[in-house]
Amino acid sequence: MEIQPWWRGAVIYQIYPRSFMDANNDGIGDLVGIVEKLPYIKSLGVDAVWISPFFKSPMKDFGYDISDYREIDPMFGTMDDFDVLMAKAKEHNIKVVIDQVLSHTSDQHPWFIESRQSKDNAKADWYVWADANDDGTPPNNWLSIFGGCAWQWEPRRQQYYLHNFLTSQPDLNFFNPEVQKAVLDNVEFWLKRGVDGFRLDAINFCFHDKQLRDNPAKAPEDRKGRGFSEDNPYAFQYHYYNNTQPENIAFMEDIRQLMDRYPGVVTLGEISSEDSLQTMAEYTQGNKRLHMAYSFELLTPDGSPQYIRNTVEALEGKLAEGWPCWAIGNHDVMRVASRWGSAAHGVAQSKMYNALLASLKGSICSYQGEELGLTEADIAYEDLQDPYGVTFWPTFKGRDGCRTPIPWSSQARNAGFSQSEELWLPVSLEHQENAVSVQETDNESVLHAYRTFLHWRKKQPCLLYGDINFLESDDNKLVFSRQYENKEILVVVNFSALPTEYNLPSSNYQLMDGHGFSQAKLTKSEQQTAVSVEPFQVAYLNR
Structure with missing residues (x-):
């Protein structure tokens, strides 16, 4: 049998570190907690972990707003803790993939703090700045995914800066070669520490249209949400100009050239564009760009057989040399057990969805808790943490419902996640009834089925590579x-x-x-x- 790269057909288990395991009992999960649970992760039969951001951040978007790409945020631990995690994962033969958020930084990043001061400092052109229209309005009609205008006025420069996400997440100017070099240097810092790959967040957002052309309006019947609420005005536009620009292709090739200097390392790009399947094909073309890409196409409310078939066939029709990666859940969308499943058949459906995902062609990302069949947690307004949910409440409750702590024990305080009096998000009482401790002893549980299937799958080359x-x-x-x-x-x-x-x-x-x-x-x-x-x-x- 032909020797395949480790990531082809791999099951990549996504860890949202805030909610995985709290080792120091401050109410927030951490790197040491992940280390403690590596034997559990190994028992699942997965090949790798993808760890969501743990870098230094003001946490306005819970780590996706980075203020220092080379430092661990103290709430998650230290660099020594990370090194231990890498060593222990290697002992368990588990690959480690980490998030990289390249398109934007936190407004607390030293680059932006300098850039916003004036139009002639050393970092003046490191972010996307634009003059106001004659009437003082923003330069165009671009919208933020998190609601409202994508431009924020900066009085010190008397200009607007672009933020495709929160106002505290300014977009970098990738037309500046110095920015590209600095970004790739930060990526290489983690390559030198031995990581096995990168999940590249919002990677198609690195470049913008230089002419700052308005996005065209979208007809009401075409406003289909792909990872964002359909009552969000972001769905009212075709996003042809604020992301997925042709210049981004060359940057994908630069990323790949860097990766090729570190054999065995993989890149997985997150794609959200007007034609995400086409963009996935383009970004993985020719064995010289990204190794894999995934989109929100199976993270929608439609989980019908017809939709799944149409989506996979559409990608297969566009994909040439590229390799797909599929996910039916992550930290940004309602849990699949609630989105596709029903209360009456939840356990059976969760088993089926996990097996179906792992039977499709490609690699897969399996979000923490899917092995337990966890449903979307109901979060009270006063407990909300997600700025997305706070903005769009009550029609959209945000992403907190899929981010609550993992229930390890049905009998322990806070389901065994933490001994803290206060948690960053509460443990769901419904989840506690489906804790790992309960499912470990139940041969009919979702957890038991998940393990059985993944260990069987490892022996089936057709399912891995076919x-x-x-x-x-x-x-x-x-x-x-x-x-x-x-x-x-x-x-x-x-x-x-x-x-x-x-x-x-x-x-x-x-x-x-x-x-x-x-x-x-x-x-x-x-x-x-x-x-x-x-x-x-x-x-x-x-x-």
Whole structure:
């Protein structure tokens, strides 16, 4: 069998460090807490962890507003703690991928503090500055994802600066070669400390349209949310000019050149553009740009078999040499158990969604808590932390509901996450009933199914590396084959609460076992062989 890079077909477990494990009992998760839970992570059968930002930050956007790219924020620990994490992860054969937020910084970053002072200082051109219109209004109609105008007036310079996110997250000017060099130097700092890869946040936002042209309006029927609330005016525009500019391609190639000096390192770009699948294809083209990219296309409210098939097929049709990465949950969207699932069938559906994700072609990102089937937590207004939720309450409650602490023990204080009197976000009582301690002893739990499936998957080259082809089926099923080196696995997913039957294209298929799902049944006649699949179960067959 051909030797593949470690990241192809890998399961990357996303850790949101604030909510994973609190080792020093201050109510906020930390790096030492991650170290303590590495044996648990290893037991899941994942290949790598992606750790959301832990760098020095004023935490206006909980670490995605970085004030020092080379320092650990004290709330998460020290550089020594990080070095221990790297060493212990290596002992467990777990790769470590870290977030890099390149398109913008915090307004507390020394670069911006200097840049905002005048139009002629050494960092004057390091951010996106623009003069006001004659009437004092912003230079164009660009909007911030977090609501309102994307331009903020700076009285010291008598100019506006661009912020695609919070006003405290000014956008860097990547047309300045010095900015690109400084950004890549910061990335290389972590390469030298031994990280195995980078998840590149909002990577298509690095460049903007130099002419500052207005974004065109979007018709009401086309205002489909992709990771942002549909009542957000951001959905009212086509974002053709404030991101995803052609100049960004060359920067992707510069990033790759740096990575290629550190063999085995991977890049995973987060893409949110008007045609995210096309951008994913462009950004991974030719084995000279990013290794992988993922988008919000499976992070939407639509989890139907038809939508999933259409999305994956659309990417496959555009992707050439690139390798996809799929996610059905992360720290920015409602938990998949609530977004796609139902209370009546939650456990069975969570098992099915996890297996489905890990059966698609590509690598996958699995968000902490998905192995437990956690639902979206209900957060009271007074407990909200997310500025996105505070702005759009009550029609959109923000991202706190998917960011609450992991429940480790049903009996311990704060579900075993922390001994602190106060937590940064409360533990969900519903989650506590589904704690790791409860699911560890239940052979029918989501956790048990997750582990069983991922360990079985490691032995299936077709699922790790194979091509994908979808077969026709009804609205309640998703049927596809994975082929690799003259071998094939056929996957039949029953999304329905009723048993279903699927007529196989050949009589040569045999049922596989060991994956943890209830055994499907084959029925044969002279004319046809069919497989029967129970509700919310997945059948795997080979030939």
